[in-house]
Amino acid sequence: MGRKYFGTDGVRGRVGEAPITPEFVMRLGYAAGVTLVAREHLPHGEHPAVLIGKDTRISGYMLEAALEAGFAAAGVDVMLAGPVPTPAVAYLTRALRLQAGVVISASHNPFYDNGIKFFSAGGAKLPDAVEAEIETRLEEPMGCVDSARLGRARRIDDAAGRYIEFCKSTFPNELDLRGLRIALDCAHGAAYTIAPAVFHELGAEVLAVGVEPNGLNINDGVGATRPENLRAAVLAQGADLGIALDGDADRLIMVDRKGEIYDGDKLLYVIAAARAAEGRLEGVVGTLMSNLGFEHAVARLGVPFERARVGDRYVLEMLHERGWKLGGENSGHIICLDRHSTGDGIVSALQVLAALKQRGQSLAEACADLVFYPQRLINVRLPAGFDWRADRAIGAAAEAAETALGARGRVLLRPSGTEPLLRVMVEGQDGAEVDTLARSIADTVKEAVG
Template sequence: MSRLFGTDGVRGLANGLLTAELAMQLAQAAAVVLGHDRNSNGSRPRAVVARDPRASGEFIAAAVEAGLSSSGIDVYDAGVLPTPAAAYLVADLDADFGVMISASHNPAPDNGIKFFARGGQKLPDEVEDAIEAQMSNEAVRPVGADVGRIQRFSDAEDRYIVHLLQTLPHTLEGLTVVLDCAHGAASGCSPQVFKDAGANVIVIGADPDGHNINDGVGSTHLGPLKEAVVKYGANLGIAHDGDADRCLAVDHEGNEVDGDQIMAILAVALKASGKLRDDVLVATVMSNLGLKIALREAGISIRETAVGDRYVLEEMRDGGFNLGGEQSGHVIFADHATTGDGVLTGLQLAAQIALTGKTLKELASVMTKLPQVLINVKGVDRTKVGSNEVLAQAVAAAEAALGDTGRVLLRPSGTEPVVRVMVEAADEETAQSIAEHLAQVVRAELALELVSE
């Protein structure tokens, strides 16, 4: 049987894979593993539950809260909130754990359930495995006064906004900011916090109806944001995804500023103020080589991890570092958050414009992105990437040809017969040529053999 938990909780088609019954079972299991087994102060365990505005989130939240309260967990129902806000509230309220119901940047028919441990931390694999194993056991069923209670937590969003404002090094007065909230969980709090910080705010993609989340807007569809920034003459645009755990930006000319560029800007700023711990940024292997080159020149080193914000978080915790993230726009400020926070990232980026008086385009010029070509080679044996000698020789030859001006990365998919060939070089033509050559070698050497019946 395949593992129920994926890279970011349990996710799938609502009422397909993710049914009310499954949601309740997960909640009952989490009540034991994250609640009763870890609660040592004698009081009834408490959990924060939040969701994004997908229509299916309503019945899934009801099932989760029923599973928790029937298992003896007191529930704070925080309503519609960004994922990082839910994580913050778990820590702020000293709750035993939290549950976020969201499928992030996925389309509206999907949904998901992810858990946060005490302090708002993401769960390691072994704890997720324990929850999954507990689902096979009999649920805890207290009676009478021992059942949990459900409390509607009306000031959850306000608490989060106050927290965000306290992180700002400078007001945003004089800035015009366009916000694209992806018709998602930040549709209320993101415009409010930018206004409270002093910015003139123009909002798009902030009319969630339960079905339009991420639909042609947000961080996966930057076209509307680019048009609005240019149309209104704004200083910058900020795009969130459905649960607002990521942030991409647009400069005043309508150019995209991705997660690598955002991290470069913020790392340099933190180092200049003496706040970048150990002068280290944590990023994944997919970050552009231009980021490493730019930060090396600024006296900042990069710790690389596997792809996924959970691996970035693990490295940050293990090394005590306070800034990390991904090219996709997940940026983690460990001094202020336990997970990627798109609203926090947008605020910090805007604050740098206000502080320096520079445009976002000028700030982003701190790094030069190398052309990057990515080819997905399908129908191949991904398990042999590291053991095929012909492929190893081809990669070595490509790396020798590129020298310090580029790099090669071969990544086998974790679930499919696919190998991802990524090449960066000083120019697009070179990157494309080398990537295509390596893709041909992968196809020839790792092709899956057809077995006749």
């Protein structure tokens, strides 16, 4: 049975339109609160407690108040962290021994979007069963406990400081960043005060951009989804390298001193190669979109590689299934389970920097063995109800392309999770061949849908 409100990363949408309205978010807080009360079985008189953090969108004030009201009505105490990265909420929820954490953020989306994402007491994404239980309660009328049992709210004044110290603790004690000139793009987002402090306190000279949020400019031409801004800053200021985060600071993109951009696949490889050299890498999880050249490079390290569905949630699930510690996406979500329970842009950047320091390499040198194959992605719009998997012509076109590529490439057809699109991706060693095959499959899909 499909879920009505929760997607792969919580509840998300345009502010003011269902489901991101004050009324719905208050009901969501109440439904989540009732679920927590029912599941926790705390001693009489004790309240479950949740942490609420947010990014810098102007709608965060409104949605924070609505969530707080809903939780209080369910008899749940609330701790307010203010603007902090999504992974900070995961860490603080675990460190403070709370029952759940909630993030108000739409990650890399524009300011007019927002969303609600939950973490469990252990700092991991909320299990599907709990999300399903919350959805069930959302269909029921909202109530309110009696006044003596209402939840209370208080602000955590040292939330940012606690998280800064946690991030620094993931960097080797024997190393520092002295002598490094780092351009840092915080996307006018949740890490705008935290990330500069982390790298500065580890010894780097920090040239910060994207650190002037006004509620409306988050991710606007800046951050991990717009690395050209970071590239320009690195070149203009003569930085040794650049680090870009997205609005909630769980993605990472980097730039070297020459302006070369390094995506999630390349940065994951830097970490993987360093850990493999130390004999402490059991395996790596990528996604269906990870470049085939990345897969082959990991194989040359003598390390197993597996592909999960697109989405850091699925990478995390596969890591737990395999008992491995390292995985990520080319979008910049990198998960180091020996450092944190979730993907974290700041922590991931520190792992890359530690690898470079330990091996005495630049980003270019660390990626010298990583050769990306040309990749062509074409989106084809599908009419409602069209079953592309059952279409013989589409299947035959994909099979013909796979035969032509052999072991030199691959074909991937997958539906978009948010739009009525079929994503046609072809990857191989020959760019011209890849482009021709992708166009051929896409044209077949277009003909099939009329």
